[in-house]
Amino acid sequence: MQQHEQAEDFLEDFATMSGFGATPGGGVERQAGSAADHETRAWFAGWLERAGFEVRHDAISNQFGLLELVPGAPYVLVGSHLDSQPLAGRFDGAYGVLAAAHAAREVARRVRGGSLQPACNLAVVNWFNEEGSRFTPSMMGSSVLTGKLPLETALAATDRAGVSVAQAIAEPGDALDLTPPPVAAYAEIHIEQGRGLEESGTTIGLVDRTWAASKYRIVVHGEQSHTGSTVMADRRDALYGAALVIVAARELTDELPEGMLHSSVSELELAPNSPVTVARLVEINLDLRSPDEAVLERANALLEERLAAIEERARVTIERRLTHQWGLLAYQPEGVELARSAAAALGLTHAPTMTVAGHDSTNMKDVAPTVMLFVPSIEGISHNEGERTSDEDSVAGVALLTEVTARLVAGELGSTAAFTPGG
Ligand code: GLV
Ligand code: MN
Numbered sequence: 461m462q463q464h465e466q467a468e469d470f471l472e473d474f475a476t477m478s479g480f481g482a483t484p485g486g487g488v489e490r491q492a493g494s495a496a497d498h499e500t501r502a503w504f505a506g507w508l509e510r511a512g513f514e515v516r517h518d519a520i521s522n523q524f525g526l527l528e529l530v531p532g533a534p535y536v537l538v539g540s541h542l543d544s545q546p547l548a549g550r551f552d553g554a555y556g557v558l559a560a561a562h563a564a565r566e567v568a569r570r571v572r573g574g575s576l577q578p579a580c581n582l583a584v585v586n587w588f589n590e591e592g593s594r595f596t597p598s599m600m601g602s603s604v605l606t607g608k609l610p611l612e613t614a615l616a617a618t619d620r621a622g623v624s625v626a627q628a629i630a631e632p633g634d635a636l637d638l639t640p641p642p643v644a645a646y647a648e649i650h651i652e653q654g655r656g657l658e659e660s661g662t663t664i665g666l667v668d669r670t671w672a673a674s675k676y677r678i679v680v681h682g683e684q685s686h687t688g689s690t691v692m693a694d695r696r697d698a699l700y701g702a703a704l705v706i707v708a709a710r711e712l713t714d715e716l717p718e719g720m721l722h723s724s725v726s727e728l729e730l731a732p733n734s735p736v737t738v739a740r741l742v743e744i745n746l747d748l749r750s751p752d753e754a755v756l757e758r759a760n761a762l763l764e765e766r767l768a769a770i771e772e773r774a775r776v777t778i779e780r781r782l783t784h785q786w787g788l789l790a791y792q793p794e795g796v797e798l799a800r801s802a803a804a805a806l807g808l809t810h811a812p813t814m815t816v817a818g819h820d821s822t823n824m825k826d827v828a829p830t831v832m833l834f835v836p837s838i839e840g841i842s843h844n845e846g847e848r849t850s851d852e853d854s855v856a857g858v859a860l861l862t863e864v865t866a867r868l869v870a871g872e873l874g875s876t877a878a879f880t881p882g883g
């Protein structure tokens with residue numbers, strides 16, 4: 461297929477795919493295991509089957525499109541995630557899954573046409589629940605595949621309504637019976653979700669490291685009482701305690717070198733959540749990230765001090781549980797170099813970059829040679845219906861992922877099994 465045909469075809473499919481779970485503001489809402497997620501997955505399964513892939517699902521509902529090119533050889537995996545945050549943009553994850561499918565289909569054509577000698581098999585993957593908005597933790601499907609999260613723990617995670625992952629993935633009746641094949645290498649493309657590429661006029665980010673992250677579930681325990689009649693000195697107000705935690709998390713960023721710490725409290729539940737009753741319990745999610753592990757360690761220590769002080773000041777007790785963390789482990793330099801050389805061959809401007817957000821490649825890079833690519837996000841908008849990437853950058857990314865996938869299938873980063881799931 462000519463590059464411009466691939467480009468037009470991609471944009472048409474992307475517009476179709478963006479119709480699933482579409483929101484009035486031009487975004488999508490397809491939280492993991494929701495009806496809209498299942499509809500998108502069903503449409504995507506049809507696409508893969510028409511393109512000659514065998515569609516299978518593993519026990520955590522990662523969706524694979526398998527293509528055997530070299531019987532018995534390990535697989536190059538290429539993909540991202542189709543699930544979204546609530547009221548999200550249409551690009552985060554979905555762009556990378558569809559780009560992977562188009563890249564893989566083109567690579568298969570080249571193999572069939574004799575212009576590419578494969579050393580590996582090829583699979584497109586749509587990872588289950590990368591976002592972690594409905595079920596914690598994020599990057600769930602790739603965490604299970606890489607053995608970082610026990611399958612049983614993932615299946616038992618529940619949403620706010622008490623629905624478990626096991627229930628949410630059983631609904632469409634897909635057989636969850638694939639044992640994922642041995643992996644030779646992994647590739648993923650994603651929107652940058654920041655402004656770096658746009659501001660430097662660069663088309664492609666070659667991701668070489670992740671920011672480190674620590675995510676906490678924090679439960680503030682107080683005592684339920686009357687909002688009017690309880691004298692102030694007697695109060696043990698969990699919501700007041702939580703408010704102090706929220707402010708402390710934000711103010712930690714002022715105590716560390718500028719730009720070196722991002723912190724948020726982004727989710728809050730309170731009981732009894734009633735107008736005339738002081739809250740007895742508040743649960744929040746607190747997220748700390750840094751491009752420097754020492755800074756993150758300092759932030760974690762400062763947070764501990766702040767929580768202890770808040771317990772005293774608000775007369776509450778604060779439970780904290782680290783629910784998810786990752787370090788600053790580098791992507792393999794050979795993968796970054798492969799991507800650089802492929803971008804140069806296509807005449808695309810490129811620069812090394814770090815990823816602040818977590819991705820399924822954050823997990824995969826720890827077990828197999830991994831290539832992670834970014835395309836620019838307009839104004840860095842992300843986790844918002846206004847998230848955009850230009851058509852020109854979108855299709856440039858698809859062309860580059862095609863080139864990268866071709867090189868991986870040819871065995872440029874090795875053709876032996878770097879990792880065997882469950883092995
Ligand atoms: C993704 O899972 C993130 O937390 O960035
Ligand atoms: Mn994503």
Ligand code: MN
Binds near residue numbers: 545591
């Ligand atoms: Mn996201």
